[in-house]
Amino acid sequence: MSLHHHHTPPPQIARDPDLTGLKSQLDRRNFLLRTASGLGAVALGGLLNNRAWGEPTSEQTLETIRQRVAPKAKRVVYLFMAGGPSQFETFDYKPKLTAMLGKNLPDSVRQGQRLTGMSANQAALPIAPSRYQFARHGKTQTWVSELLPYTAQVVDELCLIKSLFTEQINHDPAITFFQTGHQLPGRPSIGSWVNYGLGSENQNLPAFIVLVSKNAPKDQPLYARLWGNGFLPSEYQGVQFRAGKDPVLFLNNPDGYDGADRREMLDYLSQLNQLQNESWGDPEVNARISQYEMAFRMQTSVPEVMDTTHESDDVFDLYGPDSRDKGTFAANCLLARKLLEKDVRFVQLYHQGWDHHGALPKGIARQCQQVDRATAGLIIDLKRRGLLEDTLVVWGGEFGRTVYSQGKLSTTDYGRDHHPRCFTMWMAGAGVKAGFSYGQTDDFSYNIVKDPVHVHDFQATLLHLLGLDHEQLIYKYQGRRFRLTDVEGKLIKGILV
Structure with a gap:
Protein backbone atom coordinates (compact mmCIF):
# COMPACT_ATOMS: atom_id res chain seq x y z
CA MET A 1 0.00 0.00 0.00
CA SER A 2 1.42 3.40 -0.93
CA LEU A 3 1.87 6.16 1.59
CA HIS A 4 -0.10 8.50 -0.66
CA HIS A 5 -3.73 8.66 0.44
CA HIS A 6 -6.16 8.58 -2.44
CA HIS A 7 -9.03 11.03 -2.67
CA THR A 8 -12.21 10.72 -4.67
CA PRO A 9 -11.70 12.72 -7.88
CA PRO A 10 -14.23 15.40 -8.81
CA PRO A 11 -16.88 14.57 -11.41
CA GLN A 12 -15.55 14.91 -14.94
CA ILE A 13 -17.02 17.37 -17.39
CA ALA A 14 -16.35 17.69 -21.09
CA ARG A 15 -13.01 19.34 -21.82
CA ASP A 16 -13.36 22.93 -22.89
CA PRO A 17 -11.66 23.68 -26.24
CA ASP A 18 -9.50 26.26 -24.48
CA LEU A 19 -8.23 23.51 -22.18
CA THR A 20 -7.42 21.35 -25.18
CA GLY A 21 -5.39 24.20 -26.61
CA LEU A 22 -3.59 24.63 -23.35
CA LYS A 23 -2.75 20.92 -23.31
CA SER A 24 -1.14 21.22 -26.73
CA GLN A 25 0.99 24.10 -25.47
CA LEU A 26 2.08 22.00 -22.52
CA ASP A 27 2.95 19.18 -24.92
CA ARG A 28 5.19 21.56 -26.88
CA ARG A 29 6.85 22.55 -23.65
CA ASN A 30 7.44 18.87 -22.88
CA PHE A 31 9.16 18.54 -26.27
CA LEU A 32 11.52 21.38 -25.34
CA LEU A 33 12.19 19.78 -22.00
CA ARG A 34 13.21 16.50 -23.60
CA THR A 35 15.55 17.99 -26.19
CA ALA A 36 19.09 19.41 -26.02
CA SER A 37 20.25 16.58 -23.75
CA GLY A 38 17.89 17.73 -21.03
CA LEU A 39 19.42 21.21 -20.71
CA GLY A 40 16.00 22.69 -21.43
CA ALA A 41 14.57 20.80 -18.48
CA VAL A 42 17.25 22.12 -16.17
CA ALA A 43 16.75 25.74 -17.23
CA LEU A 44 12.97 25.75 -17.39
CA GLY A 45 12.64 23.74 -14.21
CA GLY A 46 14.77 26.27 -12.39
CA LEU A 47 12.60 29.11 -13.63
CA LEU A 48 9.25 27.53 -12.90
CA ASN A 49 9.96 25.66 -9.74
CA ASN A 50 12.93 26.19 -7.46
CA ARG A 51 11.64 23.71 -4.89
CA ALA A 52 13.71 20.56 -4.48
CA TRP A 53 11.24 17.75 -4.84
CA GLY A 54 10.87 15.21 -2.08
CA GLU A 55 9.39 11.75 -2.07
CA GLY A 256 -22.66 36.55 -5.46
CA TYR A 257 -21.47 32.92 -5.62
CA ASP A 258 -23.38 29.86 -4.54
CA GLY A 259 -22.51 26.17 -4.15
CA ALA A 260 -23.19 25.38 -7.80
CA ASP A 261 -20.87 28.17 -8.94
CA ARG A 262 -18.16 26.89 -6.63
CA ARG A 263 -18.59 23.33 -7.90
CA GLU A 264 -18.33 24.41 -11.54
CA MET A 265 -15.23 26.49 -10.81
CA LEU A 266 -13.55 23.61 -8.97
CA ASP A 267 -14.30 21.20 -11.83
CA TYR A 268 -12.57 23.45 -14.35
CA LEU A 269 -9.74 24.15 -11.94
CA SER A 270 -9.30 20.42 -11.40
CA GLN A 271 -8.93 19.92 -15.15
CA LEU A 272 -6.27 22.62 -15.29
CA ASN A 273 -4.40 21.01 -12.44
CA GLN A 274 -4.68 17.59 -14.06
CA LEU A 275 -3.11 19.01 -17.22
CA GLN A 276 -0.35 20.48 -15.08
CA ASN A 277 0.19 17.13 -13.39
CA GLU A 278 0.31 15.25 -16.70
CA SER A 279 2.96 17.64 -17.94
CA TRP A 280 5.16 17.93 -14.87
CA GLY A 281 4.38 15.03 -12.56
CA ASP A 282 4.70 17.31 -9.54
CA PRO A 283 2.99 15.62 -6.53
CA GLU A 284 2.18 19.08 -5.17
CA VAL A 285 -0.39 19.46 -7.95
CA ASN A 286 -2.34 16.46 -6.68
CA ALA A 287 -2.06 17.88 -3.17
CA ARG A 288 -3.57 21.12 -4.43
CA ILE A 289 -6.47 19.29 -6.07
CA SER A 290 -7.24 17.37 -2.88
CA GLN A 291 -7.10 20.59 -0.81
CA TYR A 292 -9.60 22.34 -3.06
CA GLU A 293 -11.95 19.40 -2.80
CA MET A 294 -11.53 19.27 0.98
CA ALA A 295 -12.32 22.98 1.21
CA PHE A 296 -15.54 22.41 -0.75
CA ARG A 297 -16.64 19.64 1.63
CA MET A 298 -15.62 21.72 4.66
CA GLN A 299 -18.18 24.39 3.69
CA THR A 300 -20.77 22.02 5.15
CA SER A 301 -18.77 20.14 7.79
CA VAL A 302 -17.07 23.10 9.51
CA PRO A 303 -20.19 25.09 10.50
CA GLU A 304 -21.70 21.91 11.93
CA VAL A 305 -18.69 20.97 14.06
CA MET A 306 -18.12 24.56 15.23
CA ASP A 307 -21.68 24.85 16.51
CA THR A 308 -21.74 24.14 20.26
CA THR A 309 -25.24 25.51 20.92
CA HIS A 310 -26.61 21.99 21.28
Missing part, protein backbone atom coordinates in the same frame (compact mmCIF):
# COMPACT_ATOMS: atom_id res chain seq x y z
CA PRO A 56 8.85 8.74 0.16
CA THR A 57 11.59 6.16 -0.07
CA SER A 58 10.85 3.49 -2.68
CA GLU A 59 10.73 0.68 -0.15
CA GLN A 60 8.44 2.56 2.24
CA THR A 61 4.82 1.51 2.63
CA LEU A 62 2.27 1.86 5.37
CA GLU A 63 3.05 -1.68 6.43
CA THR A 64 6.74 -0.94 6.98
CA ILE A 65 6.21 2.11 9.16
CA ARG A 66 3.48 0.66 11.35
CA GLN A 67 4.33 -1.30 14.45
CA ARG A 68 3.73 -5.02 14.55
CA VAL A 69 1.44 -4.42 17.52
CA ALA A 70 -1.90 -2.69 17.20
CA PRO A 71 -1.88 1.06 17.98
CA LYS A 72 -3.16 2.08 21.39
CA ALA A 73 -4.23 5.55 20.24
CA LYS A 74 -6.40 6.47 17.28
CA ARG A 75 -6.13 10.21 17.83
CA VAL A 76 -4.16 12.85 19.77
CA VAL A 77 -5.08 16.13 21.45
CA TYR A 78 -1.94 18.08 22.33
CA LEU A 79 -2.36 20.99 24.75
CA PHE A 80 0.77 23.07 24.18
CA MET A 81 1.52 25.58 26.93
CA ALA A 82 3.72 27.99 24.98
CA GLY A 83 6.31 29.90 26.99
CA GLY A 84 7.49 27.23 29.40
CA PRO A 85 5.35 26.55 32.50
CA SER A 86 7.22 26.44 35.79
CA GLN A 87 7.46 22.93 37.19
CA PHE A 88 7.87 24.43 40.69
CA GLU A 89 4.37 25.91 40.70
CA THR A 90 2.61 22.97 39.03
CA PHE A 91 3.78 19.38 39.51
CA ASP A 92 7.40 19.09 40.74
CA TYR A 93 7.11 19.59 44.51
CA LYS A 94 10.36 20.66 46.18
CA PRO A 95 9.67 21.24 49.90
CA LYS A 96 13.34 21.48 50.92
CA LEU A 97 13.65 24.77 49.06
CA THR A 98 11.56 26.60 51.66
CA ALA A 99 14.49 26.70 54.09
CA MET A 100 16.82 27.93 51.33
CA LEU A 101 14.98 31.12 50.38
CA GLY A 102 17.43 33.67 49.01
CA LYS A 103 20.52 31.48 49.24
CA ASN A 104 22.73 31.34 46.19
CA LEU A 105 22.39 28.31 43.90
CA PRO A 106 25.35 26.04 44.76
CA ASP A 107 27.99 25.62 42.06
CA SER A 108 27.79 21.87 42.66
CA VAL A 109 24.18 21.99 41.41
CA ARG A 110 24.68 24.35 38.51
CA GLN A 111 27.78 22.47 37.34
CA GLY A 112 28.74 25.27 34.97
CA GLN A 113 25.63 24.80 32.86
CA ARG A 114 24.70 27.45 30.34
CA LEU A 115 22.44 30.33 31.38
CA THR A 116 20.47 32.64 29.11
CA GLY A 117 21.71 36.16 28.49
CA MET A 118 18.93 37.41 30.75
CA SER A 119 20.46 36.03 33.94
CA ALA A 120 24.06 35.17 33.02
CA ASN A 121 25.30 38.51 34.38
CA GLN A 122 23.46 38.36 37.70
CA ALA A 123 25.80 38.75 40.66
CA ALA A 124 23.88 36.02 42.48
CA LEU A 125 21.35 33.32 41.65
CA PRO A 126 18.99 33.44 44.67
CA ILE A 127 16.86 30.35 45.27
CA ALA A 128 13.13 31.05 44.99
CA PRO A 129 10.83 28.45 46.58
CA SER A 130 7.30 28.38 45.24
CA ARG A 131 4.95 30.53 47.29
CA TYR A 132 2.11 28.12 46.48
CA GLN A 133 1.22 25.06 48.54
CA PHE A 134 1.13 21.45 47.36
CA ALA A 135 -1.10 18.61 48.57
CA ARG A 136 -1.54 14.92 47.81
CA HIS A 137 -4.49 13.97 45.61
CA GLY A 138 -6.25 10.88 44.29
CA LYS A 139 -5.76 7.25 45.13
CA THR A 140 -2.15 7.64 44.00
CA GLN A 141 -1.56 10.48 46.50
CA THR A 142 0.22 12.52 43.86
CA TRP A 143 1.53 15.98 44.75
CA VAL A 144 -0.24 18.76 42.84
CA SER A 145 -0.10 22.54 43.31
CA GLU A 146 -3.02 24.46 44.76
CA LEU A 147 -3.05 26.39 41.47
CA LEU A 148 -4.49 23.32 39.70
CA PRO A 149 -7.45 22.18 41.83
CA TYR A 150 -9.42 20.73 38.90
CA THR A 151 -6.42 18.93 37.42
CA ALA A 152 -5.81 17.51 40.91
CA GLN A 153 -9.23 15.85 40.72
CA VAL A 154 -8.18 13.84 37.63
CA VAL A 155 -4.57 13.19 38.65
CA ASP A 156 -5.25 9.44 38.79
CA GLU A 157 -5.73 9.59 35.00
CA LEU A 158 -2.41 11.33 34.36
CA CYS A 159 1.03 9.98 33.57
CA LEU A 160 3.44 12.66 34.83
CA ILE A 161 6.86 12.79 33.21
CA LYS A 162 9.10 14.90 35.45
CA SER A 163 12.39 14.34 33.66
CA LEU A 164 12.00 15.93 30.22
CA PHE A 165 15.04 17.76 28.89
CA THR A 166 16.06 19.62 25.74
CA GLU A 167 19.20 21.30 24.41
CA GLN A 168 17.31 24.44 23.39
CA ILE A 169 17.37 27.31 25.89
CA ASN A 170 15.43 30.00 23.99
CA HIS A 171 11.79 30.00 22.97
CA ASP A 172 11.85 29.93 19.18
CA PRO A 173 14.34 27.07 18.75
CA ALA A 174 12.85 25.19 21.73
CA ILE A 175 9.25 25.26 20.52
CA THR A 176 10.37 24.55 16.96
CA PHE A 177 12.36 21.57 18.24
CA PHE A 178 9.36 20.19 20.13
CA GLN A 179 7.04 20.59 17.19
CA THR A 180 9.32 19.53 14.33
CA GLY A 181 12.26 17.61 15.82
CA HIS A 182 14.78 20.27 14.80
CA GLN A 183 15.60 23.70 16.21
CA LEU A 184 15.71 25.40 12.80
CA PRO A 185 12.54 26.08 10.77
CA GLY A 186 11.70 24.08 7.67
CA ARG A 187 10.91 20.58 8.93
CA PRO A 188 7.41 19.05 9.06
CA SER A 189 5.51 19.43 12.31
CA ILE A 190 4.65 16.42 14.46
CA GLY A 191 1.00 16.63 13.43
CA SER A 192 1.99 16.68 9.76
CA TRP A 193 4.15 13.57 10.23
CA VAL A 194 1.17 11.82 11.83
CA ASN A 195 -1.12 12.95 9.02
CA TYR A 196 1.40 11.75 6.45
CA GLY A 197 1.81 8.35 8.08
CA LEU A 198 -1.81 7.61 8.92
CA GLY A 199 -4.03 9.83 6.80
CA SER A 200 -7.55 10.78 7.79
CA GLU A 201 -10.56 8.83 8.97
CA ASN A 202 -12.88 11.75 8.18
CA GLN A 203 -12.90 12.86 4.55
CA ASN A 204 -14.87 16.03 5.37
CA LEU A 205 -12.44 17.53 7.88
CA PRO A 206 -8.64 17.94 7.90
CA ALA A 207 -6.71 15.24 9.75
CA PHE A 208 -4.65 17.90 11.58
CA ILE A 209 -6.43 20.90 13.13
CA VAL A 210 -4.93 23.72 15.22
CA LEU A 211 -6.70 25.97 17.74
CA VAL A 212 -5.03 29.03 19.32
CA SER A 213 -6.44 30.61 22.49
CA LYS A 214 -7.64 34.17 22.02
CA ASN A 215 -7.59 34.85 25.78
CA ALA A 216 -3.90 34.16 26.38
CA PRO A 217 -1.16 36.80 26.77
CA LYS A 218 0.84 37.11 23.56
CA ASP A 219 4.22 37.16 25.29
CA GLN A 220 5.90 34.87 22.77
CA PRO A 221 4.79 34.72 19.12
CA LEU A 222 3.39 31.64 17.43
CA TYR A 223 4.15 30.92 13.80
CA ALA A 224 2.11 28.94 11.29
CA ARG A 225 5.27 26.96 10.51
CA LEU A 226 4.87 25.27 13.91
CA TRP A 227 2.01 23.31 12.36
CA GLY A 228 3.36 23.47 8.82
CA ASN A 229 4.13 20.61 6.46
CA GLY A 230 7.77 21.56 5.85
CA PHE A 231 8.98 19.53 2.88
CA LEU A 232 6.02 17.12 2.99
CA PRO A 233 3.24 17.71 0.43
CA SER A 234 1.07 20.64 1.52
CA GLU A 235 -2.03 18.48 2.06
CA TYR A 236 -0.45 17.30 5.34
CA GLN A 237 -0.15 20.74 6.97
CA GLY A 238 -2.24 21.72 9.98
CA VAL A 239 -5.34 23.83 9.38
CA GLN A 240 -6.06 26.55 11.91
CA PHE A 241 -9.67 26.95 13.02
CA ARG A 242 -10.48 30.42 14.36
CA ALA A 243 -13.28 31.89 16.43
CA GLY A 244 -15.64 34.26 14.65
CA LYS A 245 -17.53 34.43 11.39
CA ASP A 246 -14.92 32.62 9.28
CA PRO A 247 -13.44 29.66 11.25
CA VAL A 248 -11.28 28.78 8.25
CA LEU A 249 -10.01 31.65 6.14
CA PHE A 250 -11.20 31.86 2.52
CA LEU A 251 -13.53 28.89 2.96
CA ASN A 252 -16.82 30.70 2.36
CA ASN A 253 -18.06 31.59 -1.11
CA PRO A 254 -17.49 35.19 -2.25
CA ASP A 255 -20.52 37.45 -2.47
CA GLU A 311 -24.25 21.12 24.14
CA SER A 312 -25.95 20.75 27.52
CA ASP A 313 -25.47 23.13 30.43
CA ASP A 314 -23.73 20.30 32.26
CA VAL A 315 -21.08 20.13 29.55
CA PHE A 316 -20.47 23.88 29.62
CA ASP A 317 -20.24 23.71 33.39
CA LEU A 318 -17.69 20.92 33.10
CA TYR A 319 -15.37 23.05 30.96
CA GLY A 320 -16.11 26.29 32.84
CA PRO A 321 -17.89 29.56 31.97
CA ASP A 322 -15.27 30.55 29.37
CA SER A 323 -16.37 27.58 27.26
CA ARG A 324 -19.34 29.65 26.05
CA ASP A 325 -16.95 32.27 24.65
CA LYS A 326 -15.63 30.97 21.33
CA GLY A 327 -11.88 31.10 20.92
CA THR A 328 -10.97 30.86 24.59
CA PHE A 329 -8.91 27.93 25.81
CA ALA A 330 -11.98 26.42 27.46
CA ALA A 331 -14.08 26.77 24.30
CA ASN A 332 -11.25 25.25 22.28
CA CYS A 333 -11.10 22.26 24.65
CA LEU A 334 -14.80 21.66 24.09
CA LEU A 335 -14.34 22.06 20.34
CA ALA A 336 -11.40 19.65 20.47
CA ARG A 337 -13.67 17.00 21.99
CA LYS A 338 -16.14 17.50 19.13
CA LEU A 339 -13.34 17.19 16.56
CA LEU A 340 -12.06 14.01 18.20
CA GLU A 341 -15.58 12.59 18.06
CA LYS A 342 -15.45 13.25 14.32
CA ASP A 343 -12.25 11.18 14.12
CA VAL A 344 -9.92 14.09 13.46
CA ARG A 345 -6.52 12.46 13.87
CA PHE A 346 -4.47 15.25 15.52
CA VAL A 347 -5.86 18.29 17.35
CA GLN A 348 -3.39 20.80 18.76
CA LEU A 349 -4.27 23.63 21.13
CA TYR A 350 -1.79 26.44 21.76
CA HIS A 351 -2.09 28.59 24.89
CA GLN A 352 0.52 31.35 25.21
CA GLY A 353 1.56 33.35 28.25
CA TRP A 354 3.74 31.05 30.37
CA ASP A 355 6.98 33.03 30.03
CA HIS A 356 7.27 34.45 33.55
CA HIS A 357 10.64 36.18 33.92
CA GLY A 358 9.09 38.48 36.52
CA ALA A 359 5.91 38.69 38.62
CA LEU A 360 5.63 34.93 38.33
CA PRO A 361 3.23 34.27 41.24
CA LYS A 362 0.56 36.55 39.79
CA GLY A 363 1.19 35.53 36.18
CA ILE A 364 1.15 31.77 36.64
CA ALA A 365 -1.94 31.96 38.87
CA ARG A 366 -3.76 33.66 35.99
CA GLN A 367 -2.51 31.09 33.48
CA CYS A 368 -3.53 28.13 35.62
CA GLN A 369 -6.97 29.62 36.17
CA GLN A 370 -7.44 29.89 32.39
CA VAL A 371 -6.52 26.28 31.61
CA ASP A 372 -7.09 24.18 34.75
CA ARG A 373 -10.83 23.59 34.71
CA ALA A 374 -11.12 23.07 30.97
CA THR A 375 -8.17 20.67 30.88
CA ALA A 376 -9.70 18.52 33.60
CA GLY A 377 -13.09 18.85 31.92
CA LEU A 378 -11.66 17.51 28.68
CA ILE A 379 -10.24 14.45 30.46
CA ILE A 380 -13.57 13.79 32.20
CA ASP A 381 -15.62 14.37 29.04
CA LEU A 382 -13.46 12.05 26.95
CA LYS A 383 -13.67 9.35 29.60
CA ARG A 384 -17.45 9.63 29.92
CA ARG A 385 -17.83 9.19 26.17
CA GLY A 386 -15.48 6.23 25.97
CA LEU A 387 -12.92 8.21 23.97
CA LEU A 388 -10.09 8.41 26.49
CA GLU A 389 -9.19 4.76 26.04
CA ASP A 390 -8.09 5.38 22.45
CA THR A 391 -7.23 9.10 22.61
CA LEU A 392 -3.85 10.36 23.80
CA VAL A 393 -3.94 13.68 25.67
CA VAL A 394 -0.67 15.63 26.07
CA TRP A 395 -0.01 18.74 28.21
CA GLY A 396 3.25 20.69 28.41
CA GLY A 397 5.52 23.45 27.13
CA GLU A 398 8.92 23.75 25.43
CA PHE A 399 11.12 23.81 28.58
CA GLY A 400 10.99 24.47 32.33
CA ARG A 401 12.03 27.29 34.63
CA THR A 402 14.99 27.93 36.93
CA VAL A 403 15.01 27.36 40.69
CA TYR A 404 16.65 30.75 41.12
CA SER A 405 14.93 34.07 40.66
CA GLN A 406 15.70 36.16 37.64
CA GLY A 407 16.14 39.65 39.02
CA LYS A 408 14.73 40.84 42.33
CA LEU A 409 13.56 38.24 44.85
CA SER A 410 11.14 38.72 47.71
CA THR A 411 8.89 36.42 49.71
CA THR A 412 5.94 37.39 47.52
CA ASP A 413 7.44 38.16 44.12
CA TYR A 414 10.03 36.58 41.87
CA GLY A 415 10.61 35.47 38.29
CA ARG A 416 12.22 32.43 36.73
CA ASP A 417 14.45 32.14 33.68
CA HIS A 418 14.36 29.39 31.04
CA HIS A 419 15.59 25.98 32.16
CA PRO A 420 15.99 23.22 29.55
CA ARG A 421 17.74 20.69 31.81
CA CYS A 422 14.57 19.31 33.40
CA PHE A 423 10.86 20.01 33.33
CA THR A 424 7.48 18.30 33.61
CA MET A 425 4.73 17.41 31.18
CA TRP A 426 2.02 14.79 31.25
CA MET A 427 0.15 12.36 29.06
CA ALA A 428 -3.19 10.67 29.65
CA GLY A 429 -5.35 8.10 27.94
CA ALA A 430 -4.49 5.58 25.30
CA GLY A 431 -1.53 3.35 26.06
CA VAL A 432 0.09 5.19 28.99
CA LYS A 433 -0.01 4.30 32.67
CA ALA A 434 -2.65 6.19 34.62
CA GLY A 435 -1.86 7.71 38.01
CA PHE A 436 1.86 7.29 37.39
CA SER A 437 4.93 9.48 37.82
CA TYR A 438 8.05 8.83 35.76
CA GLY A 439 11.50 10.31 36.23
CA GLN A 440 12.96 12.30 39.09
CA THR A 441 14.84 15.56 39.51
CA ASP A 442 17.18 16.67 42.31
CA ASP A 443 16.04 18.79 45.27
CA PHE A 444 16.48 21.92 43.16
CA SER A 445 14.69 20.58 40.04
CA TYR A 446 17.87 21.60 38.26
CA ASN A 447 19.24 18.20 37.19
CA ILE A 448 17.70 14.84 36.43
CA VAL A 449 18.64 12.03 38.80
CA LYS A 450 16.47 9.24 37.37
CA ASP A 451 15.05 8.24 33.96
CA PRO A 452 15.87 11.20 31.69
CA VAL A 453 13.50 11.74 28.75
CA HIS A 454 14.70 13.65 25.70
CA VAL A 455 12.32 15.50 23.37
CA HIS A 456 13.04 12.90 20.67
CA ASP A 457 12.09 10.15 23.14
CA PHE A 458 8.75 11.88 23.71
CA GLN A 459 8.19 12.15 19.96
CA ALA A 460 9.14 8.53 19.33
CA THR A 461 6.74 7.39 22.06
CA LEU A 462 3.85 9.47 20.73
CA LEU A 463 4.30 7.96 17.28
CA HIS A 464 4.57 4.49 18.81
CA LEU A 465 1.25 4.89 20.62
CA LEU A 466 -0.31 5.70 17.25
CA GLY A 467 1.19 2.53 15.81
CA LEU A 468 4.01 4.23 13.90
CA ASP A 469 7.67 3.23 14.02
CA HIS A 470 9.62 6.48 14.36
CA GLU A 471 12.68 4.93 12.72
CA GLN A 472 10.69 3.91 9.64
CA LEU A 473 8.51 7.01 9.20
CA ILE A 474 10.87 8.56 6.66
CA TYR A 475 10.68 11.08 3.83
CA LYS A 476 13.48 11.52 1.32
CA TYR A 477 14.27 15.16 0.61
CA GLN A 478 17.26 16.71 -1.14
CA GLY A 479 19.01 13.35 -1.17
CA ARG A 480 18.63 12.66 2.54
CA ARG A 481 16.19 10.50 4.48
CA PHE A 482 14.48 12.64 7.13
CA ARG A 483 12.37 11.63 10.09
CA LEU A 484 10.77 13.44 13.04
CA THR A 485 13.28 12.07 15.54
CA ASP A 486 16.26 12.68 13.24
CA VAL A 487 18.86 10.03 14.21
CA GLU A 488 17.80 9.78 17.86
CA GLY A 489 14.82 8.86 19.99
CA LYS A 490 13.92 5.79 22.02
CA LEU A 491 10.64 4.64 23.49
CA ILE A 492 9.81 5.63 27.07
CA LYS A 493 8.96 2.04 27.89
CA GLY A 494 8.44 2.76 31.59
CA ILE A 495 5.24 4.72 30.93
CA LEU A 496 3.63 2.27 28.48
CA VAL A 497 0.79 -0.02 29.51
